Amino acid sequence: MRELVTFRHSDMQNCVDFKAPKEQQLEQYLSVLSKLKELCDKQVELLYAAEKLTKTAVKDGRSRINSAIHDLHRVGVRVNDLIGNTEKSDFHLEMYYADPSVHSAAGMLKKAEKLAKKSNVDLEGLEMKVIRPICELAAGYKDTFKELDQMAGKALEDRLAAQAARKENGVSAVYTSNKDDRQHVIVQARSMAQPCWESIKAYEERHIDMAIMHFEKIEDTSALSAEMKEFKKDLPWAKAYMGINKIFQYTMDGDYILHEDAQEMKEAEGKQFADMICDKFAYKQAAKLAPLLKHSPLKSLEGSASYRDGMLDARVKVALENGTSFDLNSQVVYGFSSGGNAFQRYPTTFHNVDLGDGKVHAMLSEEEMHQALNPEEDSPSLSR
Known part of the structure; x- marks a missing residue:
């Protein structure tokens, strides 16, 4: 729910x-x-x-x-x-x-x-x-x-107590992998995304520039609030709308003015956006692989990433110590709803999956991959 x-x-x-x-x-x-x-x-x-x-x-x-x-x-x-x-x-x-x-x-x-x-x-x-x-x-x-x-605090105490009880009985409290493996995934994924950092930053700055250019064409800036509403109905302008919120100031006279530090703010916003995308990509990679690394320690992980039109696309080759290997295709897709609200998706698929049983699966979903490695366990709620 x-x-x-x-x-x-x-x-x-x-x-x-x-x-x-x-x-x-x-x-x-x-x-x-x-x-x-x-x-x-x-x-x-x-x-x-x-x-x-x-x-x-x-x-x-x-x-x-x-x-x-x-x-x-x-x-x-x-x-x-x-x-x-x-x-x-x-x-x-x-x-x-x-x-x-x-x-x-x-x-x-x-x-x-x-x-x-x-x-x-x-x-x-x-x-x-x-x-x-x-x-x-x-x-x-x-x-x-x-x-x-108070209810949330009590629920957290109950969950921690249940995890401690399962751990005492020799049952893993959560789907997790070796901490060293998880940290290695985060570091490697962050290094894959780093070459895309400048492109991600430029992508965000372009949309803020769109907002500035449009603002400069408006003679009556007091009508800009109505313009904002129209922006949010159209996907490209939804991106510009985000920039408007950050670099325009609403005055006591009911007007909008361009912030005097707009260019510096654009630069800072671009850097912050690029850091956020790269960091989220790295931590999502670790979250996606955690249920699988529970099955076997990580042997190797290597790959690369590219960025275009608001999408970070990664191709990663993963090998586990038990002989299992697969290609992981993962993305960070930065989109906007019909109302102009930003959101991110992290679609992930597994390709060329070799489970060490002589069969190679062309493609498996996250749930299928987990079930193949842990057939006797229920699938965890995988992070999307």
Whole structure:
């Protein structure tokens, strides 16, 4: 069962017609707030129903809810005309910079009510009708996530205790290989990916350049938020959209400006992206081979990798001490969903598989490979 719900950024940022009368804007805002609560409830429901609840899953779930609440609060900032009016009162200044979250929303609401009285802001007026419900929504999940954190902690203790018990009985607690073999795979895989580092970096920088070039052609940059929505509908522009988020700044006047350090930021982002792809490739290779190296120690591993159009492609020859050998074809495919959200896949296949029984298999999947080497064991949940 999936443990995360998708909160679409565009649903939050484009939910209100800011040219409409204020009462209509408020109605549209509260309508999306209601839909957001349904998604938050679904997120919590999935976490409670997870077969193996982890602290990471709880943290990610809470982070997604906080991010969605933040996005909707920025919409509320515009409904309340806080942009450009932060000097109007302490209330307007604090609410403009406020960032409601599951943990902080209750305190934010108390502060808002206190400042509203001090600044002569009507507690039943538009400003509080926008701020109060989103704070109450976020604060309502504080105890829920406290309980989920406790459940995840208890589940981890139970898993560690079960692993220790199996180890005492001579049963391997997890599908793992010799640590030296795993480290050797990581080091070798990282060295294979290293020659592609410059190409990966250039690939990321090209898409940030796309964003800069498009930005320079837009006369009215205040309309860029609408452009972003359109970018996310089209796969090539989805890549440029990622760059926009990093190098453009949203000003208090509701406009976008190019960051003064945009070129330096592009360089840093390219390096970070290249390091991430190479590192993930190396650790995924170790994860893919771990169930197989449990069967026999590693004898040799060699190969090379290439990078083109967002895909790292590796061809690796592997030999085990028991005479088993195979070619491992593995990729890191960096893609984008229809909503413009980035994700990675790690498809892997085994070719020319010699199990030492006189037969050579042209191609096996990960599950088939494990079953061939460990016929009496259930297949582990292999990392994709």
